[in-house]
Amino acid sequence: MCMDDATARQADIRVVVRRVARHHIMGEMSSFVWYKVEQLSWPADWASLFGRDAPLILEIGFGSGLFLVDLARRFPDANILGLEISIPSLRNAGRKVERMGLANVSLLQADAWSTLQVLCEPATIAGAYINYPDPWPKKDHSNRRLIDGAFLSLLASRMQPEAFLDIATDHDDYAEQITACLERTPYFQSRTNHTFEREDEGRVRTKYEQVALAEGRSPRYYKWQRNAVPVAESFSIPKELSMPHVVFRLPATIDRIGRQFRPWVVADESTRIRFIEAYQSFHDGKLLIETYIHEGPLMQRIGLEIRSRASGELVISMAEVGFPRPTQGVHRAIAALMDWLREEYPSLVIVQTNLQGEHADTPNKRN
Numbered sequence: 001m002c003m004d005d006a007t008a009r010q011a012d013i014r015v016v017v018r019r020v021a022r023h024h025i026m027g028e029m030s031s032f033v034w035y036k037v038e039q040l041s042w043p044a045d046w047a048s049l050f051g052r053d054a055p056l057i058l059e060i061g062f063g064s065g066l067f068l069v070d071l072a073r074r075f076p077d078a079n080i081l082g083l084e085i086s087i088p089s090l091r092n093a094g095r096k097v098e099r100m101g102l103a104n105v106s107l108l109q110a111d112a113w114s115t116l117q118v119l120c121e122p123a124t125i126a127g128a129y130i131n132y133p134d135p136w137p138k139k140d141h142s143n144r145r146l147i148d149g150a151f152l153s154l155l156a157s158r159m160q161p162e163a164f165l166d167i168a169t170d171h172d173d174y175a176e177q178i179t180a181c182l183e184r185t186p187y188f189q190s191r192t193n194h195t196f197e198r199e200d201e202g203r204v205r206t207k208y209e210q211v212a213l214a215e216g217r218s219p220r221y222y223k224w225q226r227n228a229v230p231v232a233e234s235f236s237i238p239k240e241l242s243m244p245h246v247v248f249r250l251p252a253t254i255d256r257i258g259r260q261f262r263p264w265v266v267a268d269e270s271t272r273i274r275f276i277e278a279y280q281s282f283h284d285g286k287l288l289i290e291t292y293i294h295e296g297p298l299m300q301r302i303g304l305e306i307r308s309r310a311s312g313e314l315v316i317s318m319a320e321v322g323f324p325r326p327t328q329g330v331h332r333a334i335a336a337l338m339d340w341l342r343e344e345y346p347s348l349v350i351v352q353t354n355l356q357g358e359h360a361d362t363p364n365k366r367n
């Protein structure tokens with residue numbers, strides 16, 4: 001896709017998303033919208049999303065949005081981007097932003113890893129707050145915690161030199177982990193003489209913080225900043241390929257393929273593809289294969305479609321459900337479906353394919 005197409009697509013998507021989201025939440029008397037990673041260009045064009053070019057400040061996991069709206073009021077000259085994975089929190093915060101008429105806030109329904117790696121270009125973030133990240137208190141869940149060495153490297157790669165990083169936690173074990181990671185990372189330094197502070201005067205208490213204080217837990221406030229050390233890892237932004245399709249012939253109907261379908265998983269070190277279920281349309285007989293694709297920080301839940309042409313040939317492509325993005329993982333998923341069909345029907349003939357990436361060697365025949 002050329003740049004102009006990509007920009008036009010982002011603009012179109014934005015209009016459609018605003019309309020659709022507005023429609024969906026009308027019942028709640030709110031017109032505030034939030035975005036998902038797959039609805040924006042990669043990297044995102046923050047200036048066009050916010051309607052102006054301004055320093056970008058993130059709050060990761062904003063919860064009820066109390067701190068986020070205060071940020072927006074304290075930094076009217078910054079673009080404030082709130083990230084949350086919880087829909088009730090997005091609704092709650094969206095209502096607050098709307099009620100207060102704050103024009104410098106955008107909300108993303110996205111997790112921190114995918115937002116940083118997929119949407120943010122290197123050295124573009126002016127500051128980030130992470131208030132009370134989920135502590136995952138059970139021992140065998142601690143690997144689910146957001147803040148570790150790899151996450152700090154990713155965050156550092158997206159931050160401008162001297163960008164601030166403020167973290168708060170009330171959880172002793174997580175605090176030990178955060179302390180160790182910050183003291184070990186080469187990319188950040190403390191803005192105070194200490195690793196963390198016990199007070200942060202003038203700060204709005206988040207909802208979680210109010211509960212922690214009421215229950216007698218004492219927070220630690222980490223006030224750090226990015227230094228000038230270049231980040232060793234590249235954390236590259238995933239690329240989009242062409243819209244994949246394969247035209248093929250085989251001695252079976254779509255109904256039969258649908259009946260043969262069984263859920264299965266294909267995985268290697270970078271990608272995990274789960275074929276979940278096959279659904280057939282009453283209307284035109286198309287088969288829709290629900291597929292989850294995890295590629296690094298990205299997770300897409302898409303439909304792969306098998307339909308027949310009047311000529312009798314079959315076509316596999318991406319279904320236009322949601323906002324599917326043609327990544328390498330999607331090309332690989334279609335290649336895996338073709339491998340399965342070839343096992344079931346050794347006489348399968350590929351008429352045309354544009355599959356790319358590792359599967360470029362899939363037969364590219366025309367006859």
Ligand SMILES: C[S@@+](CC[C@H](N)C(=O)[O-])C[C@H]1O[C@@H](n2cnc3c(N)ncnc32)[C@H](O)[C@@H]1O
Nearest residue numbers: 061062063084085086111112131132206207208
């Ligand atoms: C313990 S709550 C704290 C909420 C808020 N910051 C506060 O202090 O009241 C953690 C929040 O982080 C959100 N969260 C968890 N993992 C996340 C991730 N990977 N990216 C973005 N938000 C996340 C959760 O949905 C939850 O709302």
